[in-house]
Amino acid sequence: MDTESRLVPLRGRGTSANPANRFERLHFEPDAESSPEVPPHTQFFRDHSRTIIARNESPDVGFEASINPYRGCEHGCVYCYARPYHEYLGFSAGLDFETRILVKEDAPEQLRSALASPRHEPKPLLLSGVTDPYQPAERRLRVTRRVLEVLAECRHPVALITKNALVTRDVDLLARLAEVGAVSVTLSITTLDNDLQRVLEPRTSTPAKRLEAVRVLAAAGIPVGVNVAPVIPGLTDHELAAILEAAAEAGAKRAAYLVLRLPYGVKDMFETWLRHHRPDRSAKVLNRIRSLRGGALNDSRFHTRFRGEGPFAMQLNQLFHVTCRRLGLDTGRTALASSAFVPPVAPVSPPIQRGLFDEAAPR
DSSP, X not given: XXXXXXXXXXXXXXXXXXXXOTTOSOOOOOOTTOOOSSOOOOEEEEOOOSOSEEEOOOTTSSOSEEEOSEESOTTOOTTOTTGGGGGGGTSOSSHHHHHEEEEOTTHXXXXXXXXXXXXXXXXXXXXXXXXXXXXXXXXXXXXXXXXXXXXXXXXXOEEEEESOGGGGGGHHHHHHHHTTTOEEXXXXXXXXXXXXXXXXXXXXXXXXXXXXXXXXXXXXXXXXXXXXXXXXXXXXXXXXXXXXXXXXXXXXXXXXEEEOOOOTTHHHHHHHHHHHHOTTTHHHHHHHHHHHTTTSSOOOOTTTTTTOOSHHHHHHHHHHHHHHHHHTOBOSOOOOOOTTOOOOOSOOOOOOOOOHXXXXXXX
């Protein structure tokens, strides 16, 4: 049995293990009988990236540029496809991913500078393309809020996607962008089962709070949709129609879905999670995933990685589209306008040291 399987699950964390970084030659292996006695605090580090807009060349994601205010995510979703990105920073894709968060404290100033460039084209930005812009630390660090202030000032088109109801805090800025057709918001909902959500996505908003966020945004005139993601075969696939129905009742106007992806070490962490939390479903879930992925637990090919292949993939796709037609949910992307864009006119000032890290005690 591997070391991760022997570790005791940590309350409020997606995983209790730190598997080896695939790029590092050395790795600390804890004692076989050891387990953390005290849950690890989340640590925050300043991210000194020189640019804030990341460019995307993948042909199947639907956006060209994105902004990621944070690297790593305290939400702790065990299945998160972004976990392996933390290995590029010298960390583990496991517990490090949810407890060592890099913060782009200067993101608003960098964005202002980028939008002021005469070479900038106001194409829609995705906020964010990798980790959640409204993870718990955003409540006090407010980096995403300050990024939105710049986008609202410049009336720059932006699409947001999140699992956190904290997005409703910024309804004033989102409403300003909605007035010029320059914003859309998507709430990701994986399950309506509170018990499952607590262990699968331990620090995200509850399903009810996410649906309430849909109501608040829709009432404010902000285009809002729901992404049923990820659909986990054998575990949450039976909820697809129910999630869509709840989303439509809350005021969502569009919907999408994605099938679970398990790149690199994420598949091992997910297998361990199943053994710990849903042992009775483990074999069924893994076999169903393999049926979608050509016998493997992951298939990274463009255009098939988000849906899978085979009879079950076709069944999911048909159920999704039939349900959306019945509920009047659009399955396309919201077109965002860039015609109202105005570049920032104020001179770019040096970044202000706000003392965010000094004021916030580790948790």
